[in-house]
Amino acid sequence: MADCNTIEDSKRITCKLVYLLKRSIDDWSMKKLCRMNHLDFNNAHLPFFMSIGTTGITNNALAAKMSVSKQAASKIVKELEATNMVRSEKSADDARASMLYLTPDGEKFYQHLKTQVENLENEYKKVVGVKNYEAAIDVMLKLVKFHEEYNCTGEPVV
Numbered sequence: 544m545a546d547c548n549t550i551e552d553s554k555r556i557t558c559k560l561v562y563l564l565k566r567s568i569d570d571w572s573m574k575k576l577c578r579m580n581h582l583d584f585n586n587a588h589l590p591f592f593m594s595i596g597t598t599g600i601t602n603n604a605l606a607a608k609m610s611v612s613k614q615a616a617s618k619i620v621k622e623l624e625a626t627n628m629v630r631s632e633k634s635a636d637d638a639r640a641s642m643l644y645l646t647p648d649g650e651k652f653y654q655h656l657k658t659q660v661e662n663l664e665n666e667y668k669k670v671v672g673v674k675n676y677e678a679a680i681d682v683m684l685k686l687v688k689f690h691e692e693y694n695c696t697g698e699p700v701v
Contacts, residue, residue: 577660583626584652591619592649593656595629599644602631610691630650 553559584592594600594608606616620643623629628649635642641649645653668676 571663588619588623591616592623593629595643595645595654597645597650599642601634601640601642603640605643
């Protein structure tokens with residue numbers, strides 16, 4: 544029989560917590576976000592779609608922002624274009640680049656997503672308090688930066 548300390552320690556395993564939180568957020572987003580008359584929109588589209596935002600972005604900038612290859616970004620963009628929520632056009636500044644913009648339907652859906660995410664963040668703040676929530680965001684940003692640097696060098700960041 545495991546003692547209480549062993550059971551308690553197993554609740555604090557970082558990878559497990561990240562997995563459970565991601566799974567919970569994915570479930571929430573599929574129920575709350577992705578099913579609003581957009582059955583072809585899925586969780587994989589969400590971070591790319593939100594990163595295009597209301598001002599537009601190049602495919603290369605989107606790939607860099609999402610830390611994926613240009614080909615992977617292009618695949619998601621094609622799927623988003625098929626949903627009629629994203630459109631691309633040649634850049635006025637660089638003929639080699641394509642700019643990505645939200646369509647009118649995409650802009651409406653973007654506002655819906657933004658509102659729902661803000662509502663969820665407000666619920667989080669009620670659960671843990673504003674100060675703790677902001678501290679958690681700061682910690683997650685530092686952890687992401689650590690992994691981005693670590694994954695690029697293959698060496699731990701000191």
